[in-house]
Amino acid sequence: MLFNLPEWLHWVFLGLGLLTVFFWLFTETGRGKELRSFALGLLTLVFAGFFVVTSPDARSLVMLTPHELGAMLVAIPLLPLIGAVFNGLLGKWVGNQRAGFIATSLVVGSFVASMAVLANLLAGATEFHVTTYQWFAAGTFDVHLGLYADHLTGVMLFVVTGISAVIHWYSIGYMEHDPHAWRYFAYLNLFVAAMLLLVLGDNLATLFVGWEGVGLCSYLLIGFWFTDEAKASAGKKAFITNRVGDFGFLIGMFLLFSVFGTLKISGLRTQAGAVAERGGWQAPVATGLFHDVWQRSVTKLKSEAARLENHAQLVESQAALGRIRPGSAVGAQHASRQAATLRAMASRLEKRATDKAAHGPPTYHFLIGLAVLFLFIGATGKSAQIPLYIWLPDAMAGPTPVSALIHAATMVTAGVYMIARLSFLYVHVPEVMAVVAIVGALTALFAALMAFGQNDIKKVLAYSTVSQLGYMFVGVGAGAFAAGTYHLFTHAFFKGLLFLGSGAVIHGLADNQDIRTMGGLRKHMPHTAWTFLIATIAITGVLPFSGFWSKDGILHDAFESPSLAAIAPWLGPLLYIIGTVAAFGTAFYMFRLYYLTFEGEYRGKVHPHEAPPTMTIPLWILAIGSIAAAGLAFPLGDSFWERFLAPAVAHYGPEMATHAALPVWPFAVAVAVAWSGFGLAWLMYGKGMPTPESDPYFLKLPAFAKLTANKFYVDEIYQTAIIKPLWRFAKWLHKWVDAFAIDRVFVNGAAQVTEFFAKVLSPAENGDLSRYAAVTALAVAGLLIWAVV
């Protein structure tokens, strides 16, 4: 059994659960206390879930039959979908707070179902599969709406439903003053449903539905306060940038289908395994569109050559029979010349055919490499990597819980999940893996630098998210799929926590987001400050917390990655160095954020107040998660996490590099770097700032600070290089194609031609019977003459 946590652990959870039940039953109830009782109820459920998962006896109780598991799998995305439909149609009438409760309860239901699935996975099951119904079929292309859960899915289910439940709950408090909160909850539920479909989809088409669905919900929620034009256009920016990536995703899917003839993940895995079995990744493709096109063109060239050859023979035989100008020397010569020309052409075609046949269609390596590269372009859009990361910082226009859930914990990790899900394809194309890792490392570095100059609390966190996603891509790109997804897991906790903490700060400061006018908030909002500090320590990778294990696991795996070494021996160490520099940056900007917000003296005007318990309890839940997630990294070198994920992800090369000889110095360097970043931030900001304008970073390094504050002018470069030319092109199209060609020439032109003929012909219609009779008589006479003569 995979699961070997200490025996006594389930008694702890049982005790905690009983404690919450006790509080739930015996604390004061009444008006204004509903939230607390609701919170305690949820907490009980969570502890009960943990109890069930950790207890050997109780676990045997929740072992489900395959049939029941299928029902669970269907229920997981269906419950939030029901909530979305219900709240979307009736939310206006059921009221905002009740809509929030309904949404939260359904997500909790989904969480419970996920825990049941996860418990079965932990007990040793490897995968579950359920097919609901055929969605569509076209020729050999046949898509069933199937759901599939393996260990990777189990992890994602835990992250998505768990964090979603916590954030739904938090949202009830955060959105209590919003008159349209019911709409918000409908969108949020729809998001959870789409994300779960993305996670559970058993083929890429279903996954893509979820992929687009989360993009839609992201757009709806970024622009939730759409009356503010800046927020509405931030939503549009996110959507359009994602479209670019989604187009790449589609092309990748088409390529995969054209090679393997299926989009089912299990089918792709089988076929990829079969190709590897034949040792044929470098061989030309043996089936599919590219093979057929190649074969057809070879056949066509050959038959064309044969036809020319026949023709030459025909010309010669005709000449021999004397059919071409009998007896003429010129004719015979002409015929033999013509036959020779035809022969030459035939042999040229023959040679081309043999060349083409010998060359073969593109190799699996090339086509699958191209396919997964395009899929990765999709991932750069959804997961905000260079060059498509620009939408994520603007996406902070949405409500803060949305930033926490969609733009930090779940949706943006879809790209990492997709690559881990298709790891069995990626491992065969180390070139593309290297691209993934390089893009990830550069994103991690540049986003960390951009975070230096931001003064908006959510912007700092947004760039931090981009940077951390970069780490995850370094992980999956280096072939360390377990490490990459482990960082996804821990990041979901601490980044969700950071965003919720920032939401509590913004809530407590009457919508102020500028950290220059904060400071000293620890005294006013201790819960927020402490949980924020825990998350900050976790993300900077200070030793015992989860971020250290996940991030430095990635860096360590990148350093030793066999797939990167296959491209160039220096690539792994280089990415390690870039990642380490970015880790220094992470420590610096996170502690700058923490110190400017919570330490020193308060520099603002509004009186700050602590958030209500509906908001602080989720903070503590996530804080506990941020710390506890570190436990999965043990035992070192052969961690629980890696063993758990091993059946679900592929690995590069015949044998995974064992972690037996775990060198200590990369860890030591990482710790030193994290501490030095923290130290620098402490030196500069440890005492807080006296005034909003006295930021030492901006005073000491004005040029660089300006550069980072302006995000290296990337938005401006995109504006000049892409958006402006596009606008000019659009204007040109409008002026000449729409306004001139369509409106003037076709639409008004057709009307004007009709009008012209009408003007010419309408005098004939004068109502004079005699004239009609005369015209008729003349016409008949004319016809007769024409017919007779």
Next chain:
Amino acid sequence: MPTLLTEYLILAAILFVIGGVGVVVRRNAITVLMSIELMLNAANLTFVAFSRFPLVAGMTVQHAMRGQAAAFFVIATAAAEAAVGLAILIAVFRRRETTHVDELTLLRDPEPVFEREPEPVPVAVHASLETH
């Protein structure tokens, strides 16, 4: 070689043309009806002439009599037409106090319509594009 048939046909043509010109140039509807009768009778004359002097030799009587029968049909139709036409004319006269065909021009569109320029197609997106 002039035969009796040719002369009948020439007479019929003259009658037909007189009738046709009468239909076209006369304004009084009663005269127009009379001209139509003239044209019908010209046709009758050709029927009867062909029946009396068949072009094909050895035509049986049954065949030849078909022209005569057709003439009777035409006479009957002409009578009906005259009755209906006169009835219409009486009705028109009661209403309009005229039987002149050039005054009965209600079929014509009273006003010519294509006098103004067509408006350009209004497209809302034009304005929104211009603002950027």
